[in-house]
Amino acid sequence: AQKITQTQPGMFVQEKEAVTLDCTYDTSDPSYGLFWYKQPSSGEMIFLIYQGSYDQQNATEGRYSLNFQKARKSANLVISASQLGDSAMYFCAMREDLNSGGYQKVTFGIGTKLQVIP
C-alpha cells in the first residue's frame, strides 16, 4: 500500500489565486511528521512546511499553510496568492519513527505539478 498518496498529477492556478494540493497518508505509527517540498525545474528540493502528528494547530509558513486532518489522514498544502515562481513540482513526504533506535524513514508521494497562469 502507498504510504503517501498525491492524486493530482497536475494543477493549474491563476496568478494571485489560492490553490490546494492534496496529500493523504497511511501509517500505524502514532508519532510521525509530514513535510512538503517544492522542486523547481532545476531539480533542487526546497523544504516548505512541516506538521507533526501531535501538533494541535495547522502549520503555516508565509504563503504556505498545511490543512492537517488527522482523522482523515490528510495533509493538504494551501498556497495563497500564487506567484509565477510557484510553478514547480510539489511533493508530500512522511517521516515515521519506526519505534526506536533513531530510525526515521522518510517517504515521498509521486508529486503534483503546479503551473501558475499569468
Next chain:
Amino acid sequence: SQTIHQWPATLVQPVGSPLSLECTVEGTSNPNLYWYRQAAGRGLQLLFYSVGIGQISSEVPQNLSASRPQDRQFILSSKKLLLSDSGFYLCAWRPTGTGNSPLHFGNGTRLTVT
C-alpha cells in the same frame, strides 16, 4: 552551518559498467542519511537509509548497494548498471531524533545509462 555535497552532478555510463556516487555532510554528527532516486517526471523513491556507520537499510531490492564507511559519508554503488538505473539521484540528511527537522538535500546526480 551544515552543508551536504554530492558528486558528480552528471554522469553518463554504459550498461554493465560500475557506479559510485558519493555524498558527504559537513557541520553535523551522526546524521540520518538517505539515497533517493527520481525517474524522469516521477516522484522520489527511497533506496537506502542509514542511522550510523555500517548500518544500512534497503527499501528496494535491485542491483544497487549503499555503504557508510564514515559517519558523514554515504556511497551508492553498483557493480553493473542497467538501463533502468537512469535517473536523478538525491542524497539527503537530517539530524537524528529531531522530529520537525526536514530532510536537507544535495544537488543531485543525473545518471544516464546508455
